[in-house]
Amino acid sequence: MDRRLTMADQRPPGQVKRRQEAAPPPDPFGPELGRLKGGRAFPPGFDPRAVARRSRRRRRTLRGGGIALLAAALLWLAFDPSLTADYSAPVGSVARVTLPDGTIAHLDSGASISWSESQTERRVRLHAGIGLFETAPEPERDFVVEAAALEVRPLGTVFAVSAEASGWAALVQSGEVRVSLPDGGSSTVIGPGEAASMAGPDAGLAISEVDAERLLAWRSGVLDFKNTPLAEVIATLERYRPGRILLLNDAAAARRFDGVLALDDIDGALRIVAESSGLEPLATWPLLVVLR
Template structure:
């Protein structure tokens, strides 16, 4: 019969009294101790009955010697249980020998498991690789002029649980592992409706920092001059990168928590500005609207251009500092073009190459 990592003998072998050790549990787990515990747990599970009983006794004595050993046993037992999630073809290697098999075969399997097998797989580097190796990777690319929705297979048994909607001119890579779910957004705008999974947090990586969520709906925009986050509902945490240093928490500024109706804009200069938004208008482009509320023109223009075949170009920095407020249909970009000189002191100049340039009207 198959050996299950949750077998009661293993649970007894690796269980530690919480009351007796909780107050003195070490902050860091010694990987060498974990590998020692894994070896004894494997022997208790796989060896012949007499040797199995001796391994359980040895583990019990070793565990009681110190809080560090006790902590290592807890971690080893947790990793052993994770074997149940391995692919069937790998899990078959841990099946108990059938009756009548010779002991040399059993000892050969034991040597493999207790040596490079179990400790190599579940030890320090092996365990990290097992937890963090992507099981699913996909590049989502929306090159159309309409939003596009994608189902993400991050639920039980690979079922679709979360959803990501990409605005036009948006490219995003999704990676799912046993430890986390990540989406890397280098350019464009996306709306995320994320299923809750506390064991596998969802993170959006941007040029300015990481956004971590447990279960919520929010939008992220990565355009030329800034990264913008808006929360429709739930809670996200933005962890900014230190200047020139990506993903090194030791050097990073403090994280910023955002809740329903809150927004944050982080400019390439490092300046962050918070604001309030109407939750019902988060990622309004999904419903065919572009909504700007006192937005700088150089911030708004990349979003506008995502819905145009001929992009608008700013004449100079002064033009980009003008402020734009209004609601515009994404399926009628020319109406916005006609409205701009009415709303703002702008001239629109058509150049010989067909490009359209916006310049501040001088008279």
């Protein structure tokens, strides 16, 4: 009998078998279904594939949020140099550090500085807070403290520089310093008991007389206030306490306060100020105090 072979009959037996046993395409939700099922049968009416799709989308969203959070943290580090400063004082304490050239730096609460040097210059960048410097004599190299828009060059002295809105930018306890604006702007020399501050965007520098010992009393562990507006007292205490201190009494803000307060008990100092000024604490939390 004439029997014609088909194409399938002409293939080797092994090839036909391999095609019949070819694996189906991979299920993209297979791993998700395996995790969801956990070895148990699904209940009636349960749509495991819909749950698997939602699970995949949720993990992608979480990954995207984590990447965004990491990027924000890196930007914060890039634009806040104080986080990578060489020396700093934690909020609520005062630090005394010795710089590589032998200069002694006293850092007020929350202050931070960075150090750099070359063959002709020693430079300190004050990122935040107040720093008091006892400069080591080194005639062949200038010593410069840079803060905000000012440069301060001591002429063998003990002086302080502030990066805060404290009413002064540089003051002298002993000796003299030259205070200069950048790019060849205004420049002046101040001596003991004098302070320099920015008079305005285009007004240069203003010079005033100050009580340097009282303003720098924090170096000895106390705050010394004399006829000081209550708003300024509260703002000063806030520098030594994490969080915020809010004064919700405009009439009391202008009252004057006299007293010496210990830095080792800021909450106790705050109670003294409040009681002596007739203020009532509305709330006292670790990161927030509200006074009225």
